[in-house]
Amino acid sequence: MTLLEITLLIPLLGGLLLALVGHRPIAGWINIAVGVMTFGAALAMALEVFDHGPQLSPSRMFYIDAFNVYLVVLTAFVGLTTSIFSRPYMRHEVERGRVTSRRLRLYHAMYQCFLFSMLLALSTNNLGILWIGMELATLTTVLLVSLYRTPEAIEAAWKYFILCGVGIAQALFGTVLIYFAAETKLGAGRNDTLLWTVLHESAGGMDPAVITLAFVFLLVGYGTKVGLVPLHNWLPDAHSEGPTPMSAVLSGLLLNVALYALVRVKMLVDGSLHTNLAGNLMMGFGLLSFTVAGLFLHRQHDVKRMFSYSSIEHMGLITFGFGMGGPLATFGALLHMTVHSLTKSAIFITVGHACQLAGTQRINQIRGLIRTQPAIGWGLLLGTVAIAGFPPFGVFISEFLLLMATMKAWPWLTIPLLVGFGVAFAGLFRHVQKMVFGEPPPGQKPVEANMLPVVVHLILVLWLGLAIPGFLSRWFEQATVLITGASPL
Amino acid sequence: MEFASLSLYNQAIILFAALALFMSFIMLAQARMMPLIFTFAWQGLLLTAVSVLVAITSGHPELHISAAITFCLKVVVIPWLLYRLSVKLNMQYDAEAMTHPTLLLLGGVALVIFSYHVSQSIVHLSGLATRNTIAVSMAIELLGMLLMIARKSAVAQVIGFMSMESGIFFAAVVSTYGMPLIVELGLAFDILVASILFGVFFFHLKDSFGSLNVGQFNRLSEANQTMPTADAAEPRPGEHA
Numbered sequence: 001m002t003l004l005e006i007t008l009l010i011p012l013l014g015g016l017l018l019a020l021v022g023h024r025p026i027a028g029w030i031n032i033a034v035g036v037m038t039f040g041a042a043l044a045m046a047l048e049v050f051d052h053g054p055q056l057s058p059s060r061m062f063y064i065d066a067f068n069v070y071l072v073v074l075t076a077f078v079g080l081t082t083s084i085f086s087r088p089y090m091r092h093e094v095e096r097g098r099v100t101s102r103r104l105r106l107y108h109a110m111y112q113c114f115l116f117s118m119l120l121a122l123s124t125n126n127l128g129i130l131w132i133g134m135e136l137a138t139l140t141t142v143l144l145v146s147l148y149r150t151p152e153a154i155e156a157a158w159k160y161f162i163l164c165g166v167g168i169a170q171a172l173f174g175t176v177l178i179y180f181a182a183e184t185k186l187g188a189g190r191n192d193t194l195l196w197t198v199l200h201e202s203a204g205g206m207d208p209a210v211i212t213l214a215f216v217f218l219l220v221g222y223g224t225k226v227g228l229v230p231l232h233n234w235l236p237d238a239h240s241e242g243p244t245p246m247s248a249v250l251s252g253l254l255l256n257v258a259l260y261a262l263v264r265v266k267m268l269v270d271g272s273l274h275t276n277l278a279g280n281l282m283m284g285f286g287l288l289s290f291t292v293a294g295l296f297l298h299r300q301h302d303v304k305r306m307f308s309y310s311s312i313e314h315m316g317l318i319t320f321g322f323g324m325g326g327p328l329a330t331f332g333a334l335l336h337m338t339v340h341s342l343t344k345s346a347i348f349i350t351v352g353h354a355c356q357l358a359g360t361q362r363i364n365q366i367r368g369l370i371r372t373q374p375a376i377g378w379g380l381l382l383g384t385v386a387i388a389g390f391p392p393f394g395v396f397i398s399e400f401l402l403l404m405a406t407m408k409a410w411p412w413l414t415i416p417l418l419v420g421f422g423v424a425f426a427g428l429f430r431h432v433q434k435m436v437f438g439e440p441p442p443g444q445k446p447v448e449a450n451m452l453p454v455v456v457h458l459i460l461v462l463w464l465g466l467a468i469p470g471f472l473s474r475w476f477e478q479a480t481v482l483i484t485g486a487s488p489l
Numbered sequence: 490m491e492f493a494s495l496s497l498y499n500q501a502i503i504l505f506a507a508l509a510l511f512m513s514f515i516m517l518a519q520a521r522m523m524p525l526i527f528t529f530a531w532q533g534l535l536l537t538a539v540s541v542l543v544a545i546t547s548g549h550p551e552l553h554i555s556a557a558i559t560f561c562l563k564v565v566v567i568p569w570l571l572y573r574l575s576v577k578l579n580m581q582y583d584a585e586a587m588t589h590p591t592l593l594l595l596g597g598v599a600l601v602i603f604s605y606h607v608s609q610s611i612v613h614l615s616g617l618a619t620r621n622t623i624a625v626s627m628a629i630e631l632l633g634m635l636l637m638i639a640r641k642s643a644v645a646q647v648i649g650f651m652s653m654e655s656g657i658f659f660a661a662v663v664s665t666y667g668m669p670l671i672v673e674l675g676l677a678f679d680i681l682v683a684s685i686l687f688g689v690f691f692f693h694l695k696d697s698f699g700s701l702n703v704g705q706f707n708r709l710s711e712a713n714q715t716m717p718t719a720d721a722a723e724p725r726p727g728e729h730a
Contacts, residue, residue, distance in 0.1 A: 126669075126671070126672065128668055128669065128671070128672030128675065128676075129671070129672065129675060131672075132672070132675035132676065132678075132679055135679045135683075136679060136682075139679065139682050139683060139686060142686060143686065143689070146690075146693060149693065149696075149697070150697075151697040151698065151708060152708050152709060154690075154693045154694060154697045154698075155697075155706045155708055155709055156709055157690070157693075158643070158690060158694065158703060158706070159706070159709070161686070161687075161690070162637065162646055162650070165650050165683065166634055166637060166650065166653070169630070169633075169634075169650070169653045169654060169657065170630075172654075172657050172676075173627070173630055173656075173657045173660065176657055176660050176661045176664070176665070176668070177660075179661070179665050179668065180623075180660075180664045180665050183665050188665075188666060191669055193669075194668070194669055194672065207611065209610050209611045210611050213607060213608075213610075213611070236709075237709045240709075241709075
């Protein structure tokens with residue numbers, strides 16, 4: 001059994017175990033333990049890939065290369081830190097009476113199954129399984145979005161289910177079309193036609209008309225899950241109404257996985273069409289999402305909703321970067337994926353504690369965090385500084401790289417980008433400043449909070465901003481070569 | 490047209506495709522719950538028939554398995570589940586008020602023409618039959634989406650969702666002799682889980698909103714968020730527990 005299969009099996013078995021354990025207090029600890037084991041296995045696998053290069057599993061079912069290996073590690077890592085945060089958080093939610101302790105069984109089991117489905121989607125070599133992993137990720141989280149059973153939560157979950165279901169069905173049609181194109185080229189009767197490695201090799205000879213059509217369907221499909229405007233409506237609802245650990249992993253991980261799927265497909269399409277059609281479409285949708293989400297930041301009244309619009313904005317920027325292509329932009333986009341998920345999950349963890357402290361998610365009722373509980377106040381402030389793209393945090397570096405690449409390839413587009421950065425910055429700070437520094441309402445008491453995950457995430461983001469470690473930059477470089485065929489360094 | 494010159498097999502495939510498309514139109518126009526569910530089951534049966542036909546003539550025995558899965562899911566399990574739920578929620582005789590039925594059907598026609606237009610661009614597609622079936626399956630998929638957009642009842646939305654899936658299956662079976670078996674199994678599993686989750690949601694919707702009409706969803710729209718006075722006066726339920 002390879003290390004990759006172990007990485008996949010641990011969360012799956014962990015999910016089953018947690019379904020058996022139910023709502024006993026130990027479940028939170030088991031959740032953390034499973035997270036530690038998954039992360040350990042993922043790290044060991046990454047070291048193996050680091051030493052020996054890309055690996056294809058003997059059955060050719062799984063394929064790990066420079067592009068997905070770091071996403072696997074990132075997913076396992078954020079899954080672990082969020083599980084550390086979720087234990088005291090969910091206990092507090094039970095004490096407040098927002099969830100019955102019985103529903104914790106569902107919560108813990110689905111948390112691990114969700115991680116499993118994302119790891120499956122990332123590591124599979126089969127485009128069909130990739131789709132199944134993405135759909136499974138929706139199915140496992142939909143009941144978690146409605147965990148509180150308020151009318152809002154039910155509405156959000158239904159919207160999430162239906163919109164993502166429709167979107168992802170388009171992606172399935174796109175996958176069928178790719179299969180059709182590949183089978184026309186490679187001949188019927190092979191059972192490996194849907195494998196990414198096979199498709200990538202033979203992309204050159206596939207019918208461009210079919211591939212173009214397929215890409216449009218796949219872009220709409222996976223783009224819905226990335227949260228690209230105008231297909232983003234489910235995202236703020238699902239993020240704001242579900243439990244906060246869910247928001248952290250949805251924003252930090254699921255959006256990345258969907259974008260990963262889109263980029264994989266783009267690699268195939270580019271190989272077949274030899275035009276920049278796929279890239280231009282992605283640039284357009286990316287820039288639209290970036291701009292629209294930045295404006296929407298200003299009119300939010302719910303703190304989790306606000307930060308989910310910030311996620312749409314950043315995913316738009318990353319999509320734009322991948323769409324632009326070119327080594328520098330791709331390198332920047334890969335880096336931005338990493339720093340965004342680390343920063344955003346740290347922010348959601350802090351926001352979760354802040355909401356428990358204030359007893360509400362409404363921005364105008366959260367005040368004086370830094371005085372009541374300095375750790376939460378500083379966490380939120382530094383996290384927002386980081387996500388807004390201030391130096392010396394990593395987000396600054398990746399946004400700077402993307403801006404540089406834009407300046408080289410599409411100089412005119414730097415204007416909307418710069419304006420967008422400004423608008424988003426203003427949108428975040430006009431709300432966050434009051435929440436952090438305002439006058440605390442009388443009787444506001446500190447809550448039990450574990451800020452360790454936030455500290456670790458922000459230190460990592462800071463580290464990436466000051467100096468990208470050698471092994472990581474080599475990975476990013478290899479991934480860039482893989483995606484664009486040229487090295488940025 | 491050169492339909493008469495096609496082999497009997499291709500003619501049969503086109504006939505089934507046309508009938509499945511017809512079912513989609515019936516669903517689009519059908520306001521009552523029970524006939525809607527039954528029409529969906531008929532579409533599933535047509536899909537099964539196509540799978541069996543392709544399996545026999547093309548010599549792909551694994552398509553029999555795919556046909557069996559389709560039959561179990563689309564003809565038996567999902568319609569039965571929806572039927573049971575509508576009886577349980579006491580809404581089997583409900584009819585939905587359709588606002589613009591004619592416009593809806595004309596929109597459906599436009600989608601079919603659009604599908605044909607798009608698939609005409611696929612030039613080196615082998616035969617007339619494949620080109621037709623790709624267009625029809627895309628049309629079934631888009632009509633399912635139209636059904637979901639136009640209808641306000643949760644049941645109709647589920648039917649639209651499943652019918653989109655049927656359209657995609659149809660494309661896979663006819664143009665590529667089905668997907669690889671492991672993918673088909675995974676798909677079937679996903680659809681099964683989805684249909685169970687839909688069932689769970691029906692009860693949640695009924696509990697929270699008193700009906701399965703999702704047209705009354707308005708708590709999370711952006712427009713609603715911009716009324717701070719209402720917000721301050723009335724904290725949202727569950728917040729101050």
